[in-house]
Amino acid sequence: MSIQIPRGTQDILPGEVERWQYIEEKARELCKRFNYKEIRTPIFEHTELFLRSVGDTTDIVQKEMYTFTDRGDRSITLRPEGTASTVRAYVEHKMYGLPDQPTKLYYIGPMFRYERPQSGRYRQFVQFGIEALGSADPAIDAEVISLAMEMYKGLGLQKLKLIINSLGDQESRISHRTALTDHFAPHIEEFCSDCQKRLETNPLRILDCKKDREHPLMETAPSILDYLNEESAHYFQKVQRYLQSMGIEFEVDSRLVRGLDYYNHTAFEIMSDAEGFGAITTLMGGGRYNGLAQEIGGPETPGIGFALSIERLLLALAAEGIELPLGKGIDCYVVALGEEAKDASVTLVNELRKSNITVEKDYLDKKVKAQFKAADRLEAKFVVILGDDELERKVASIKNLQTGTQEEVALDSIASYLMENRDR
């Protein structure tokens, strides 16, 4: 039995990889327009980073991390998300001291979570995310959200739902938490075992429970929105107003609780509404994390960001039946007939490539017919035919595969002929 790919990972082969390249390119263009700069951080970090940032009561930390001990006896974890590393780098390199603030960063790269794979969920998956550090202006919350929306809309997606919520600041969260505990505690034995634990660890997450969704106490549970102090409420108002002014539609859902501990104030999520999507419809998640930098040992720094998965983006595109405009086909295929022509084709192909023409030739000693078939399959615009009698006259026949017309061109002007005609 040959060795197989590890569970939950995938090889992205030619034919599929073009879609990834296209999306990554779009993401980079978008970030350039919004003035976010790329940051590349390691794929593994000290485990401690995620314990401190993501939160040790979260599912990510409790059951999904790829953690191992290296030869130096250090506990290392393959990054399950990108924010922690980005903020770590921001603090470590004292980027808060850089002249241009806020610091606006983006990343594209693999993340790792040990889970059972299913549609839209992998053990290694690719996230594109942005982080804006150093500003507590609600306008930048709106900017981050708008960039996310623009990413999807720019690719042609339409069936999107943006959900936002506010988790409030420390003070608001504490009073809400107390209210939640008081609300659920008397009847907590009616809830699932997870929720019973959550009452102690993080009562907010009870609201997110899928099992106990129908419990009457869920309906009457205190909403965070009623516990926001004046400052938090005002902040959330401003975010909403900015979004409205940008023409971005959204829905406020006070039950939106993000899965990571570091969030506060604005939390948001984009889901796909498309028919036939799998069970997982969350395309992107993000939020504000004002205490995170400090948690990691840096100065108190406000921050906000999002992360989206390319895998799910591709699923959404498929669900909406969107074809990406990928450039296919090569400019030219050189068909050689006979030994001398074959030798000549080697140098010709080389010259054409130097002229920036995409060109292929046969390396399997195929018959002429098979060479033409190959040219056809590669969607070549032209076939350059080199035969012995052409060679003697220092010409080649060039056939346009779309029109089927053919003409003779002097050997030394093939490149210019192709360049002139390839875009028609």
Add this chain to the structure above:
RNA sequence: GCGAUCGUGGCGAAGUGGUUAACGCAUCGGAUUGUGGUUCCGACAUUCGAGGGUUCGAUUCCCUUCGGUCGCCCCA
């Protein structure tokens, strides 16, 4: 971690307790000694995910295992 379902050539897929494992696509060769996308002919699985068991005999029955897919929990 739990559950459902599947696993036959490069891909899609039929099939049976028993001497040659359909078919379609793709590929390669030929019809057409230097011209593609159409057509016709031909070639292409000592083998049915792996290991073990039952049996005179298993791809087909049983067990184990690995893997895919989908779902639960949770998330991107």
